[in-house]
Amino acid sequence: MTTLARYLQEQLQFTAEETTALLTxxxxxxxxxxxxxxxxxxxxxxxxxxxxxxxxxxxxxxxxxxxxxxxxxxxxxxxxxxxxxxxxxxxxxxxxxxxxxxxxxxxxxxxxxxxQYPRLETNWRRMVEEALLGRIEREIDLLTVSPRERIQRLLNRSPHIFQLIPNKYIASYLRMTPETLSRNMK
Amino acid sequence: MTTLARYLQEQLQFTAEETTALLTxxxxxxxxxxxxxxxxxxxxxxxxxxxxxxxxxxxxxxxxxxxxxxxxxxxxxxxxxxxxxxxxxxxxxxxxxxxxxxxxxxxxxxxxxxxQYPRLETNWRRMVEEALLGRIEREIDLLTVSPRERIQRLLNRSPHIFQLIPNKYIASYLRMTPETLSRNMK
DNA sequence: AGCAAATCTTGATCTGGATCAAGGATCTAC
DNA sequence: GTAGATCCTTGATCCAGATCAAGATTTGCT
The missing domain is CATH 2.60.120.10 (Jelly Rolls)
Structure with a gap:
């Protein structure tokens, strides 16, 4: 089974048949x-x-x-x-x-x-809802005043990002300079 | 017709029958x-x-x-x-x-x-999508570095807000102090 | 492996907007 | 309509984080 098929079934809760239909x-x-x-x-x-x-x-x-x-x-x-x-x-x-x-x-x-498929619509709607909720959570993260705390929140919520992405992009994402990120990471 | 009925039909594109069904x-x-x-x-x-x-x-x-x-x-x-x-x-x-x-x-x-009503789901999905897009636009607004420009963007996009809402709340919404808003409004 | 490019770290300085303060204008509730 | 609360404005000061700079480290491409 492909990773997309697994994603559709596990994350979006499609049945095996729906997944097959979609995959094509x-x-x-x-x-x-x-x-x-x-x-x-x-x-x-x-x-x-x-x-x-x-x-x-x-x-x-x-x-x-x-x-x-x-x-x-x-x-x-x-x-x-x-x-x-x-x-x-x-x-x-x-x-x-x-x-x-x-x-x-x-x-x-x-x-x-x-x-064509009402169940698909439901799943897509849920995905859009989740995307919206993700945005809202991120808004709170960016409200946190100190750079140190913003970093901490991201570390707690998505530690894998620090593995995958160079720090300078993470700094930009957290609305601070790479220097500020570096100085507050330890 | 109530304002809610008008909103459902004009903004969310419901038919008259759907609107009546919903209203109850x-x-x-x-x-x-x-x-x-x-x-x-x-x-x-x-x-x-x-x-x-x-x-x-x-x-x-x-x-x-x-x-x-x-x-x-x-x-x-x-x-x-x-x-x-x-x-x-x-x-x-x-x-x-x-x-x-x-x-x-x-x-x-x-x-x-x-x-029960697939068309309702479609409309709700569109509403959630719009809410998500609104968030995304707002994110760009907040990215604008200078307070002056953030104010300007909001003035362009939602001038009515300045009529309806006391400035101190608008300042908070724009991530600045009431003093900074005041100093950059003219 | 090896070299060039990209990234990270640390230090020194600068600055925009926050904070503090106080007087004046505007609401709002009775 | 008026008193009291809330909100707005303007000035003086301060400071967290940006900017500038330069060397150390890591990454990625052939």
Whole structure:
């Protein structure tokens, strides 16, 4: 069984048959090398991706420098959600930090299937709900005033990120400079 | 026709029949006075509310002081979404800034209806998607480094807020002190 | 393995916005 | 309508974290 099949069944609670039906539509494999962009600002996101292997960063370009707002790693979904959902140009970039393998499903296919299978809609709705809740939790994390505490919260909630992602991107994600992250890590 | 009915049809695109069916379940009227809490930290959110009249603030208590993260005003929905969706205690408070009238629907009713009517599920999903997109846009707003620009963005996007909400809450929402807001408004 | 590029660390300095303070303007409740 | 509370403004000071700099370490590519 593929990792995507396992993800669909374990994380999204699809039955074996539903998983099989869905899998046939996830058929756009894509490979990226370090530095390649999965999505660029201005492009309309035409696919939803499942990461088989590798790590990616999601960032905005704001006043000349990049501001990281999220990460992607193996066995999770990734895409420019606002662009994918609204069918409008993406506001942010998604870039591979190393060799990366993905599977994609076209948004037209995806929404067509959504209409056909009510249970799929329920699962997608739950996924969007979870994404929303994740954002809300992150908002609280960023409210925490001291850099030291922001780091601590991330360490508690997602220690694996520190294994996968270079500190300078984590610093950006936590809204501080790499120097401040370094000085507060020990 | 009530404002809720109009909201359901115009904003959420329900048919007249669906609206009528739904309306019978929105039957928990609630009145608040200035300073009253709609929801307190620790409570599990048992209702989704529609604001008929009045304004409210949503805030976290973080290190002794309140941090505003959102507002509610007439003709929109409000509740502690993470609590409502996950059926867990709310992390934040919702408080009325003045006399406020609401209609509520119980979460058990709401989710039961959702199961029965697929089109309702689609509409709710769209609402959650929109809420997620709103969060994402807000994230960009907060990334803007200078206080002056953050104010400007909010003025452009939601000028009505400055009419409805005292500046000190807007300052908190924009992550700055009332002094800084005052100094950068003109 | 080996070299170039990228990243991390540590120190010295600077600064934007917070904090503290106090007077004036505006609400609001009876 | 008026008293009291709340909110807004302006000035003076302070400090956490940014910026600048430079050397040490790690990473990734062939």
């Amino acid at each position: 539509h996830w058929r756009k494999p894509r490979s990226l090398r370090r530095g390649d962009f999965l999505t660029r600002m201005g492009q309309v996101e035409q696919h939803l991706y499942f990461i088989l292997e590798g790590t990616l960063i999601i960032f905005y370009e704001i006043e000349e420098n990049e501001q990281v707002v999220g990460f992607g790693y193996a066995d999770t979904m990734i895409c420019s959600f606002p662009s994918f959902i609204r069918n409008l140009p993406s506001d942010y970039y998604i870039q591979a930090l190393g060799p990366t393998e993905l599977l994609g499903i076209a948004r037209t296919d995806f929404y067509r299937i959504l209409e | 379940h929105w039957r928990k009227p609630r009145s608040l006075r200035r300073g009253d809490f709609l929801t307190r930290m620790g409570q599990v959110e048992q209702h989704l509310y529609f604001i008929l009249e009045g304004t409210l603030i949503i805030f976290y208590e973080i290190e002794e002081n309140e941090q505003v993260v959102g507002f509610g005003y007439a003709d929109t929905m409000i509740c502690s979404f993470p609590s409502f969706i996950r059926n867990l205690p709310s992390d934040y408070y919702i408080q009325a800034l003045g006399p406020t009238e609401l209609l509520g629907i119980a979460r058990t009713d709401f989710y039961r209806i959702l199961e």
